[in-house]
Amino acid sequence: DSGVTQTPKHLITATGQRVTLRCSPRSGDLSVYWYQQSLDQGLQFLIQYYNGEERAKGNILERFSAQQFPDLHSELNLSSLELGDSALYFCASSPNLETRAEAFFGQGTRLTVV
Amino acid sequence: GENVEQHPSTLSVQEGDSAVIKCTYSDSASNYFPWYKQELGKGPQLIIDIRSNVGEKKDQRIAVTLNKTAKHFSLHITETQPEDSAVYFCAAPRGSYKLIFGSGTRLLVRP
Numbered sequence: 577d578s579g580v581t582q583t584p585k586h587l588i589t590a591t592g593q594r595v596t597l598r599c600s601p602r603s604g605d606l607s608v609y610w611y612q613q614s615l616d617q618g619l620q621f622l623i624q625y626y627n628g629e630e631r632a633k634g635n636i637l638e639r640f641s642a643q644q645f646p647d648l649h650s651e652l653n654l655s656s657l658e659l660g661d662s663a664l665y666f667c668a669s670s671p672n673l674e675t676r677a678e679a680f681f682g683q684g685t686r687l688t689v690v
Numbered sequence: 691g692e693n694v695e696q697h698p699s700t701l702s703v704q705e706g707d708s709a710v711i712k713c714t715y716s717d718s719a720s721n722y723f724p725w726y727k728q729e730l731g732k733g734p735q736l737i738i739d740i741r742s743n744v745g746e747k748k749d750q751r752i753a754v755t756l757n758k759t760a761k762h763f764s765l766h767i768t769e770t771q772p773e774d775s776a777v778y779f780c781a782a783p784r785g786s787y788k789l790i791f792g793s794g795t796r797l798l799v800r801p
Binding site for chain 2: 578580609611617618619621624632634666678679680681682683684
């Protein structure tokens with residue numbers, strides 16, 4: 577158990593809908609990362625937050641957004657969902673701002689868009 | 691570019707043999723190189739990492755080597771066991787805040 581909690585574990589929704597994925601980082605970790613993993617694909621960096629502020633963006637679609645709350649949990653919002661958004665979405669946390677520190681991953685949320 | 695190249699994409703070895711996975715990176719400023727193991731249905735798990743001030747690090751059957759001049763690093767698993775079967779990812783920082791992952795290696799250890 578990495579200490580990073582993601583909910584829900586599974587999500588099935590229809591095209592055009594909007595969903596929210598939730599992540600609770602390890603106790604004390606200030607940095608949260610979101611990654612997307614499509615079938616048989618690698619991990620694509622989406623976005624990073626540190627202590628409530630956005631710090632880095634990857635190839636995140638405009639239909640996607642995220643935020644980190646004062647209690648440090650983070651939410652990833654996916655809207656106007658398309659079939660191609662079906663993937664595993666992982667959250668990771670680390671204690672530091674920089675990526676030169678261990679990042680621990682949650683178990684992921686499997687999103688299926690039908 | 692931001693790529694971290696990882697090879698091979700699949701690797702099949704006999705139980706007890708060694709497995710080696712190689713990655714190359716492009717950002718010469720990178721100084722931290724983690725390796726993750728992802729089992730089916732689970733999130734990636736950090737198994738070993740190395741910082742640029744050392745050339746090799748070992749942890750039981752797992753070792754990582756780093757060649758900063760050539761900008762490549764490798765994961766070595768000795769005396770492989772069936773439970774080592776998984777997908778392995780290397781990663782390297784890009785700038786201060788992004789961790790870029792390789793495309794993954796699917797390792798199969800045959801009993």
